[in-house]
Amino acid sequence: MLKKDLILRNPLRQMGYENDDILPEGGFGAVLARAGVGKTALLVQLALNTMLRGKKVLHVSLLDPVNKVDLWYRELFRRLAVQYQIGQIRTLWEDMLPLRFIMTFKVEGFSVPRLQERLNDIMEQGIFSPDMIIVDGLIFDDTSKPVLDALKEMVEKQGLRAWFTVNIHRQVKADADGLPKPLLPADELFDVALLLVTEGNEMHIRDLKTGDIPSPRPVLILDPATMLIKENVAVAS
Template identity: 50%
Template sequence: MVCANIIYLNKRSVAMLKKDLIIRNPLRLLGESTGQMLTEGWFGAVLARAGVGKTSFLVQLALDSLLGGKNVLHISLGQAVKKVCLWYEEVFRNISREYQLENNNELWEEILPHRFIMTFNAERFKVPRLEERLADLTEQGIFFPQVVLIDGLLFDDATRDVLSELKLVARDHHFPVWFAVKTHGDDEIEPDGIPLSVAHTSDLFDIMIQLTSRGKGVHVELLKGKKGRMDTHLILDPATFLIKQS
Protein backbone atom coordinates (compact mmCIF):
# COMPACT_ATOMS: atom_id res chain seq x y z
CA MET A 1 0.00 0.00 0.00
CA VAL A 2 2.85 2.40 0.77
CA CYS A 3 4.44 1.84 -2.65
CA ALA A 4 1.11 2.42 -4.38
CA ASN A 5 0.67 5.73 -2.56
CA ILE A 6 4.16 6.86 -3.58
CA ILE A 7 3.44 6.08 -7.24
CA TYR A 8 0.17 7.99 -7.03
CA LEU A 9 1.84 11.04 -5.49
CA ASN A 10 4.60 11.00 -8.12
CA LYS A 11 2.05 10.90 -10.92
CA ARG A 12 0.11 13.74 -9.36
CA SER A 13 3.31 15.76 -9.04
CA VAL A 14 4.18 15.27 -12.72
CA ALA A 15 0.62 16.19 -13.73
CA MET A 16 0.82 19.40 -11.71
CA LEU A 17 4.21 20.18 -13.25
CA LYS A 18 2.81 19.77 -16.76
CA LYS A 19 -0.08 22.08 -16.00
CA ASP A 20 2.22 24.67 -14.47
CA LEU A 21 4.53 24.68 -17.51
CA ILE A 22 1.59 25.16 -19.87
CA ILE A 23 0.28 28.10 -17.83
CA ARG A 24 3.70 29.75 -17.61
CA ASN A 25 4.54 29.30 -21.29
CA PRO A 26 5.06 32.77 -22.84
CA LEU A 27 3.50 31.43 -26.05
CA ARG A 28 0.13 31.82 -24.34
CA LEU A 29 0.42 35.51 -25.25
CA LEU A 30 -0.26 34.43 -28.83
CA GLY A 31 -3.58 32.87 -27.80
CA GLU A 32 -5.38 31.01 -25.04
CA SER A 33 -2.89 28.17 -25.42
CA THR A 34 -0.61 26.99 -28.19
CA GLY A 35 -2.75 23.87 -28.45
CA GLN A 36 -5.69 26.09 -29.43
CA MET A 37 -3.79 28.37 -31.81
CA LEU A 38 -4.43 26.00 -34.71
CA THR A 39 -7.53 23.87 -35.18
CA GLU A 40 -7.89 20.75 -37.31
CA GLY A 41 -6.77 21.30 -40.89
CA TRP A 42 -5.15 24.67 -40.18
CA PHE A 43 -1.61 25.67 -41.13
CA GLY A 44 0.86 27.70 -39.07
CA ALA A 45 4.25 28.98 -40.25
CA VAL A 46 7.35 30.02 -38.33
CA LEU A 47 9.38 32.27 -40.64
CA ALA A 48 13.06 33.09 -40.11
CA ARG A 49 16.43 33.24 -41.79
CA ALA A 50 18.87 30.35 -41.34
CA GLY A 51 20.26 30.01 -37.82
CA VAL A 52 17.78 32.37 -36.17
CA GLY A 53 15.83 29.73 -34.21
CA LYS A 54 13.05 28.21 -36.34
CA THR A 55 13.67 24.63 -35.23
CA SER A 56 13.96 25.57 -31.56
CA PHE A 57 10.69 27.51 -31.79
CA LEU A 58 9.03 24.56 -33.51
CA VAL A 59 10.26 22.16 -30.82
CA GLN A 60 8.86 24.44 -28.10
CA LEU A 61 5.49 24.38 -29.87
CA ALA A 62 5.75 20.59 -29.95
CA LEU A 63 6.66 20.33 -26.27
CA ASP A 64 3.70 22.49 -25.29
CA SER A 65 1.38 20.14 -27.19
CA LEU A 66 3.07 17.11 -25.61
CA LEU A 67 2.58 18.59 -22.16
CA GLY A 68 -1.09 18.97 -23.05
CA GLY A 69 -1.30 15.23 -23.73
CA LYS A 70 -1.38 15.43 -27.53
CA ASN A 71 0.43 13.12 -29.94
CA VAL A 72 2.98 15.06 -31.98
CA LEU A 73 4.39 13.89 -35.31
CA HIS A 74 7.62 15.72 -36.18
CA ILE A 75 8.53 15.43 -39.87
CA SER A 76 12.09 16.45 -40.67
CA LEU A 77 13.17 16.92 -44.28
CA GLY A 78 16.92 16.57 -44.47
CA GLN A 79 17.89 15.85 -40.84
CA ALA A 80 18.39 12.42 -39.31
CA VAL A 81 16.19 11.20 -36.45
CA LYS A 82 19.13 11.39 -34.03
CA LYS A 83 19.66 15.08 -34.84
CA VAL A 84 15.98 15.86 -34.24
CA CYS A 85 16.08 13.97 -30.93
CA LEU A 86 19.04 16.09 -29.84
CA TRP A 87 17.02 19.25 -30.53
CA TYR A 88 14.25 18.03 -28.22
CA GLU A 89 16.68 16.98 -25.52
CA GLU A 90 18.52 20.32 -25.62
CA VAL A 91 15.36 22.42 -25.53
CA PHE A 92 13.84 20.33 -22.73
CA ARG A 93 17.10 20.56 -20.78
CA ASN A 94 17.11 24.36 -21.17
CA ILE A 95 13.48 24.55 -20.02
CA SER A 96 14.31 22.37 -17.01
CA ARG A 97 17.13 24.74 -16.03
CA GLU A 98 15.09 27.87 -16.69
CA TYR A 99 12.22 26.77 -14.46
CA GLN A 100 14.34 24.68 -12.05
CA LEU A 101 12.12 21.68 -12.66
CA GLU A 102 11.82 18.84 -10.23
CA ASN A 103 10.81 15.40 -11.52
CA ASN A 104 12.04 16.45 -14.97
CA ASN A 105 13.19 12.90 -15.77
CA GLU A 106 9.76 11.50 -14.92
CA LEU A 107 8.12 14.23 -16.99
CA TRP A 108 10.37 13.50 -19.96
CA GLU A 109 9.62 9.78 -19.81
CA GLU A 110 5.89 10.50 -19.66
CA ILE A 111 5.70 12.77 -22.72
CA LEU A 112 8.22 10.91 -24.90
CA PRO A 113 5.80 8.13 -26.06
CA HIS A 114 3.54 10.86 -27.46
CA ARG A 115 6.20 12.02 -29.93
CA PHE A 116 7.02 10.32 -33.23
CA ILE A 117 9.79 11.47 -35.58
CA MET A 118 9.63 10.83 -39.31
CA THR A 119 12.32 11.82 -41.82
CA PHE A 120 12.39 12.30 -45.58
CA ASN A 121 14.92 13.48 -48.12
CA ALA A 122 13.96 17.14 -48.70
CA GLU A 123 14.22 17.02 -52.48
CA ARG A 124 12.34 13.71 -52.76
CA PHE A 125 9.51 14.54 -50.36
CA LYS A 126 6.14 13.67 -51.90
CA VAL A 127 2.75 13.94 -50.22
CA PRO A 128 1.53 10.50 -51.46
CA ARG A 129 4.57 8.92 -49.78
CA LEU A 130 3.70 10.74 -46.54
CA GLU A 131 0.13 9.44 -46.80
CA GLU A 132 1.45 5.88 -47.13
CA ARG A 133 3.55 6.21 -44.01
CA LEU A 134 0.68 7.83 -42.09
CA ALA A 135 -1.54 4.92 -43.11
CA ASP A 136 1.07 2.45 -41.84
CA LEU A 137 1.17 4.19 -38.47
CA THR A 138 -2.56 4.51 -37.95
CA GLU A 139 -3.79 1.26 -39.48
CA GLN A 140 -1.34 -0.75 -37.38
CA GLY A 141 -2.26 1.23 -34.28
CA ILE A 142 1.32 2.47 -33.84
CA PHE A 143 0.69 6.20 -33.63
CA PHE A 144 -2.21 8.59 -34.15
CA PRO A 145 -0.90 12.13 -34.71
CA GLN A 146 -2.91 15.04 -33.34
CA VAL A 147 -0.38 17.76 -34.19
CA VAL A 148 2.13 17.68 -37.06
CA LEU A 149 5.30 19.71 -37.52
CA ILE A 150 7.21 19.90 -40.81
CA ASP A 151 10.76 21.26 -40.79
CA GLY A 152 12.75 21.74 -43.98
CA LEU A 153 10.10 22.04 -46.70
CA LEU A 154 11.53 23.91 -49.70
CA PHE A 155 9.49 26.97 -50.63
CA ASP A 156 9.68 27.46 -54.38
CA ASP A 157 7.31 27.72 -57.35
CA ALA A 158 6.02 24.17 -56.78
CA THR A 159 5.37 24.58 -53.05
CA ARG A 160 1.81 25.81 -53.41
CA ASP A 161 0.73 22.51 -54.98
CA VAL A 162 2.48 20.56 -52.22
CA LEU A 163 0.81 22.65 -49.52
CA SER A 164 -2.60 22.22 -51.16
CA GLU A 165 -2.13 18.44 -51.06
CA LEU A 166 -0.97 18.62 -47.44
CA LYS A 167 -4.02 20.70 -46.54
CA LEU A 168 -6.27 17.86 -47.73
CA VAL A 169 -4.23 15.33 -45.71
CA ALA A 170 -4.48 17.51 -42.60
CA ARG A 171 -8.25 17.80 -42.96
CA ASP A 172 -8.68 14.08 -43.61
CA HIS A 173 -6.60 13.16 -40.55
CA HIS A 174 -7.99 15.98 -38.39
CA PHE A 175 -4.69 17.59 -37.35
CA PRO A 176 -3.13 21.06 -37.66
CA VAL A 177 0.33 21.50 -39.19
CA TRP A 178 3.16 23.81 -38.17
CA PHE A 179 5.91 24.57 -40.71
CA ALA A 180 9.40 25.99 -40.24
CA VAL A 181 9.91 28.28 -43.25
CA LYS A 182 13.34 29.56 -44.27
CA THR A 183 13.42 33.15 -45.52
CA HIS A 184 16.31 35.13 -46.98
CA GLY A 185 18.02 38.36 -46.06
CA ASP A 186 17.36 39.90 -49.47
CA ASP A 187 13.63 39.10 -49.42
CA GLU A 188 11.37 41.94 -50.39
CA ILE A 189 8.62 42.58 -47.86
CA GLU A 190 4.96 42.84 -48.85
CA PRO A 191 2.75 45.61 -47.37
CA ASP A 192 1.34 43.10 -44.84
CA GLY A 193 4.87 42.32 -43.62
CA ILE A 194 5.11 38.89 -45.24
CA PRO A 195 8.35 38.14 -47.16
CA LEU A 196 7.87 37.98 -50.92
CA SER A 197 9.40 34.48 -51.15
CA VAL A 198 6.44 33.00 -49.22
CA ALA A 199 3.73 35.52 -50.15
CA HIS A 200 2.42 33.27 -52.93
CA THR A 201 1.39 30.70 -50.30
CA SER A 202 0.37 33.01 -47.43
CA ASP A 203 -3.37 32.54 -48.06
CA LEU A 204 -2.98 28.85 -47.15
CA PHE A 205 -1.71 29.73 -43.66
CA ASP A 206 -3.93 30.70 -40.76
CA ILE A 207 -1.08 31.86 -38.51
CA MET A 208 2.32 33.24 -39.55
CA ILE A 209 4.99 34.03 -36.95
CA GLN A 210 8.23 35.76 -37.89
CA LEU A 211 11.50 35.54 -35.97
CA THR A 212 13.84 38.48 -36.56
CA SER A 213 17.34 38.87 -35.16
CA ARG A 214 17.52 42.40 -33.81
CA GLY A 215 19.71 43.86 -31.10
CA LYS A 216 20.54 41.32 -28.38
CA GLY A 217 17.70 38.93 -29.10
CA VAL A 218 15.44 37.34 -31.67
CA HIS A 219 12.09 39.11 -31.76
CA VAL A 220 8.82 37.21 -32.23
CA GLU A 221 6.20 38.93 -34.38
CA LEU A 222 2.75 37.68 -35.31
CA LEU A 223 2.32 38.54 -39.01
CA LYS A 224 -1.00 36.78 -39.50
CA GLY A 225 -3.60 35.45 -37.07
CA LYS A 226 -5.40 36.51 -33.91
CA LYS A 227 -3.23 38.89 -31.92
CA GLY A 228 -4.16 37.41 -28.54
CA ARG A 229 -2.58 39.32 -25.67
CA MET A 230 0.54 40.57 -27.43
CA ASP A 231 0.88 43.65 -25.21
CA THR A 232 4.23 42.23 -24.13
CA HIS A 233 6.85 41.46 -26.75
CA LEU A 234 8.28 37.97 -27.02
CA ILE A 235 11.89 37.18 -27.82
CA LEU A 236 14.11 34.14 -28.16
CA ASP A 237 16.92 34.20 -25.62
CA PRO A 238 20.14 34.23 -27.73
CA ALA A 239 21.85 31.88 -25.26
CA THR A 240 19.16 29.20 -25.05
CA PHE A 241 16.71 30.10 -27.85
CA LEU A 242 13.91 29.75 -25.31
CA ILE A 243 10.84 31.95 -25.77
CA LYS A 244 10.63 34.70 -23.17
CA GLN A 245 8.87 37.98 -22.49
CA SER A 246 11.10 40.95 -23.26
Protein backbone atom coordinates (compact mmCIF):
# COMPACT_ATOMS: atom_id res chain seq x y z
CA MET A 1 0.00 0.00 0.00
CA LEU A 2 2.79 2.37 0.96
CA LYS A 3 4.81 1.44 -2.08
CA LYS A 4 1.79 1.94 -4.31
CA ASP A 5 1.26 5.41 -2.85
CA LEU A 6 4.81 6.43 -3.62
CA ILE A 7 4.76 4.98 -7.13
CA LEU A 8 1.51 6.73 -8.01
CA ARG A 9 2.76 10.04 -6.70
CA ASN A 10 6.01 9.90 -8.61
CA PRO A 11 6.01 12.93 -10.94
CA LEU A 12 8.17 11.12 -13.48
CA ARG A 13 5.05 9.21 -14.48
CA GLN A 14 3.53 12.51 -15.52
CA MET A 15 6.16 13.13 -18.18
CA GLY A 16 3.93 11.18 -20.49
CA TYR A 17 5.86 7.96 -20.81
CA GLU A 18 3.40 5.10 -21.08
CA ASN A 19 6.06 2.63 -20.10
CA ASP A 20 6.93 2.90 -16.38
CA ASP A 21 10.52 2.05 -17.19
CA ILE A 22 10.65 5.02 -19.61
CA LEU A 23 13.27 3.15 -21.65
CA PRO A 24 12.59 0.14 -23.85
CA GLU A 25 14.42 -3.13 -23.16
CA GLY A 26 18.05 -2.71 -24.16
CA GLY A 27 17.54 1.06 -24.27
CA PHE A 28 19.88 3.87 -23.26
CA GLY A 29 18.88 7.05 -21.45
CA ALA A 30 20.98 10.04 -20.52
CA VAL A 31 20.72 12.90 -18.07
CA LEU A 32 22.80 15.84 -19.18
CA ALA A 33 23.78 18.79 -17.02
CA ARG A 34 26.66 20.87 -15.85
CA ALA A 35 28.54 19.74 -12.77
CA GLY A 36 26.63 20.06 -9.51
CA VAL A 37 23.19 20.63 -11.01
CA GLY A 38 21.65 17.32 -9.93
CA LYS A 39 22.28 14.56 -12.45
CA THR A 40 22.94 11.95 -9.77
CA ALA A 41 19.91 13.10 -7.75
CA LEU A 42 17.67 12.69 -10.78
CA LEU A 43 19.01 9.25 -11.64
CA VAL A 44 18.79 8.07 -8.03
CA GLN A 45 15.11 9.04 -8.08
CA LEU A 46 14.63 7.04 -11.27
CA ALA A 47 16.35 4.14 -9.51
CA LEU A 48 14.19 4.50 -6.39
CA ASN A 49 11.08 4.46 -8.57
CA THR A 50 12.30 1.30 -10.26
CA MET A 51 13.03 -0.30 -6.88
CA LEU A 52 9.58 0.65 -5.59
CA ARG A 53 8.16 -1.35 -8.48
CA GLY A 54 10.15 -4.37 -7.26
CA LYS A 55 12.81 -4.22 -9.99
CA LYS A 56 16.53 -4.41 -9.36
CA VAL A 57 19.00 -1.61 -9.97
CA LEU A 58 22.75 -1.86 -10.42
CA HIS A 59 24.35 1.50 -9.68
CA VAL A 60 27.80 1.81 -11.22
CA SER A 61 29.66 4.87 -9.99
CA LEU A 62 32.99 6.05 -11.36
CA LEU A 63 32.99 9.08 -9.07
CA ASP A 64 31.92 8.27 -5.54
CA PRO A 65 32.66 5.50 -3.03
CA VAL A 66 29.94 3.02 -2.02
CA ASN A 67 29.10 4.93 1.17
CA LYS A 68 28.45 8.18 -0.64
CA VAL A 69 26.24 6.54 -3.26
CA ASP A 70 24.33 4.76 -0.48
CA LEU A 71 23.87 8.12 1.24
CA TRP A 72 22.32 9.57 -1.93
CA TYR A 73 19.72 6.82 -1.93
CA ARG A 74 18.99 7.04 1.79
CA GLU A 75 18.67 10.81 1.80
CA LEU A 76 16.50 11.07 -1.32
CA PHE A 77 14.26 8.23 -0.17
CA ARG A 78 13.85 9.90 3.22
CA ARG A 79 12.99 13.23 1.59
CA LEU A 80 10.58 11.53 -0.80
CA ALA A 81 8.83 9.82 2.11
CA VAL A 82 8.67 13.09 4.07
CA GLN A 83 7.32 15.00 1.05
CA TYR A 84 4.52 12.49 0.53
CA GLN A 85 4.03 11.88 4.27
CA ILE A 86 4.63 8.17 4.06
CA GLY A 87 4.96 6.44 7.43
CA GLN A 88 6.98 3.35 8.34
CA ILE A 89 9.75 4.36 5.99
CA ARG A 90 12.27 2.15 7.75
CA THR A 91 10.37 -1.02 6.95
CA LEU A 92 9.86 0.10 3.37
CA TRP A 93 13.54 0.97 3.01
CA GLU A 94 14.59 -2.40 4.42
CA ASP A 95 12.37 -4.10 1.84
CA MET A 96 13.88 -2.06 -0.97
CA LEU A 97 17.56 -2.41 -0.04
CA PRO A 98 18.05 -5.90 -1.50
CA LEU A 99 16.90 -4.48 -4.86
CA ARG A 100 19.99 -2.29 -5.18
CA PHE A 101 23.63 -3.15 -5.78
CA ILE A 102 26.37 -0.54 -5.89
CA MET A 103 29.58 -1.06 -7.82
CA THR A 104 32.25 1.58 -7.87
CA PHE A 105 35.26 1.78 -10.13
CA LYS A 106 38.04 4.24 -10.54
CA VAL A 107 37.55 6.08 -13.83
CA GLU A 108 40.85 4.78 -15.20
CA GLY A 109 40.08 1.22 -14.03
CA PHE A 110 36.65 1.01 -15.66
CA SER A 111 36.13 -1.10 -18.73
CA VAL A 112 33.15 -2.96 -20.09
CA PRO A 113 34.82 -6.41 -19.89
CA ARG A 114 35.62 -5.69 -16.24
CA LEU A 115 32.04 -4.64 -15.52
CA GLN A 116 30.77 -7.72 -17.36
CA GLU A 117 33.10 -9.93 -15.30
CA ARG A 118 31.83 -8.43 -12.02
CA LEU A 119 28.25 -8.72 -13.21
CA ASN A 120 28.73 -12.37 -14.16
CA ASP A 121 30.22 -13.00 -10.69
CA ILE A 122 27.07 -11.86 -8.95
CA MET A 123 24.58 -13.20 -11.50
CA GLU A 124 26.03 -16.70 -11.69
CA GLN A 125 25.99 -17.06 -7.92
CA GLY A 126 22.39 -15.86 -7.81
CA ILE A 127 23.38 -12.86 -5.69
CA PHE A 128 21.93 -10.13 -7.86
CA SER A 129 20.44 -9.87 -11.31
CA PRO A 130 19.68 -6.29 -12.36
CA ASP A 131 16.82 -4.96 -14.47
CA MET A 132 18.33 -1.52 -14.81
CA ILE A 133 21.86 -0.11 -14.77
CA ILE A 134 22.89 3.39 -13.81
CA VAL A 135 26.32 4.51 -14.92
CA ASP A 136 27.37 7.67 -13.14
CA GLY A 137 30.55 9.46 -14.08
CA LEU A 138 31.44 7.95 -17.46
CA ILE A 139 33.39 10.47 -19.51
CA PHE A 140 31.68 11.34 -22.78
CA ASP A 141 34.11 12.49 -25.43
CA ASP A 142 35.31 11.43 -28.86
CA THR A 143 36.93 8.30 -27.40
CA SER A 144 33.88 7.01 -25.59
CA LYS A 145 32.03 5.55 -28.60
CA PRO A 146 33.64 2.06 -28.35
CA VAL A 147 32.84 1.89 -24.63
CA LEU A 148 29.22 2.84 -25.27
CA ASP A 149 28.96 0.35 -28.16
CA ALA A 150 30.21 -2.43 -25.89
CA LEU A 151 27.82 -1.37 -23.15
CA LYS A 152 24.94 -1.29 -25.62
CA GLU A 153 25.75 -4.83 -26.71
CA MET A 154 25.85 -6.00 -23.10
CA VAL A 155 22.61 -4.23 -22.17
CA GLU A 156 20.76 -5.55 -25.24
CA LYS A 157 22.02 -9.07 -24.69
CA GLN A 158 20.80 -9.12 -21.11
CA GLY A 159 17.57 -7.21 -21.71
CA LEU A 160 18.51 -4.38 -19.32
CA ARG A 161 17.90 -0.64 -19.42
CA ALA A 162 20.80 1.74 -18.86
CA TRP A 163 20.91 5.35 -17.71
CA PHE A 164 23.98 7.56 -17.89
CA THR A 165 24.98 10.90 -16.45
CA VAL A 166 26.61 13.18 -18.99
CA ASN A 167 28.62 16.12 -17.75
CA ILE A 168 28.40 19.13 -20.05
CA HIS A 169 30.45 22.27 -19.92
CA ARG A 170 29.34 25.88 -19.87
CA GLN A 171 30.80 26.61 -23.30
CA VAL A 172 29.22 23.60 -25.01
CA LYS A 173 26.70 24.52 -27.65
CA ALA A 174 23.81 22.35 -28.74
CA ASP A 175 23.48 21.07 -32.30
CA ALA A 176 20.42 21.43 -34.52
CA ASP A 177 18.52 18.67 -32.64
CA GLY A 178 19.24 20.31 -29.30
CA LEU A 179 21.71 17.65 -28.29
CA PRO A 180 24.82 19.04 -26.61
CA LYS A 181 28.13 18.08 -28.10
CA PRO A 182 29.37 15.52 -25.56
CA LEU A 183 26.49 13.19 -26.43
CA LEU A 184 26.96 13.51 -30.15
CA PRO A 185 29.50 10.73 -30.79
CA ALA A 186 26.91 8.21 -29.70
CA ASP A 187 23.55 9.95 -29.91
CA GLU A 188 22.04 7.21 -32.09
CA LEU A 189 22.47 4.79 -29.18
CA PHE A 190 20.23 6.84 -26.88
CA ASP A 191 16.45 6.54 -26.75
CA VAL A 192 15.87 9.27 -24.17
CA ALA A 193 17.91 12.30 -23.17
CA LEU A 194 16.95 14.70 -20.40
CA LEU A 195 18.68 18.03 -19.93
CA LEU A 196 18.88 19.74 -16.56
CA VAL A 197 19.14 23.51 -16.89
CA THR A 198 19.10 26.22 -14.27
CA GLU A 199 16.53 28.93 -14.85
CA GLY A 200 16.57 31.55 -12.13
CA ASN A 201 16.35 29.69 -8.85
CA GLU A 202 14.93 26.57 -10.42
CA MET A 203 16.35 23.59 -12.21
CA HIS A 204 14.21 22.58 -15.15
CA ILE A 205 14.14 19.08 -16.60
CA ARG A 206 13.81 19.37 -20.36
CA ASP A 207 13.51 16.42 -22.68
CA LEU A 208 15.92 16.62 -25.57
CA LYS A 209 15.10 13.23 -27.00
CA THR A 210 11.87 11.61 -25.97
CA GLY A 211 10.89 8.92 -28.43
CA ASP A 212 7.21 9.31 -29.26
CA ILE A 213 5.48 10.69 -26.20
CA PRO A 214 2.53 13.01 -26.70
CA SER A 215 2.66 16.73 -26.01
CA PRO A 216 1.87 19.01 -24.23
CA ARG A 217 3.83 17.59 -21.36
CA PRO A 218 4.20 19.00 -17.87
CA VAL A 219 7.50 20.68 -17.21
CA LEU A 220 9.27 19.04 -14.32
CA ILE A 221 11.67 20.84 -12.06
CA LEU A 222 14.26 19.64 -9.61
CA ASP A 223 13.66 21.39 -6.31
CA PRO A 224 17.08 22.81 -5.37
CA ALA A 225 16.26 22.56 -1.65
CA THR A 226 15.42 18.88 -1.60
CA MET A 227 16.76 17.73 -4.99
CA LEU A 228 13.40 16.04 -5.54
CA ILE A 229 11.57 16.11 -8.85
CA LYS A 230 8.34 18.06 -8.77
CA GLU A 231 5.85 19.21 -11.35
CA ASN A 232 5.88 22.80 -12.49
CA VAL A 233 2.53 24.51 -13.01
CA ALA A 234 3.51 25.72 -16.46
CA VAL A 235 3.03 23.40 -19.43
CA ALA A 236 5.75 22.85 -21.97
CA SER A 237 5.25 24.50 -25.26
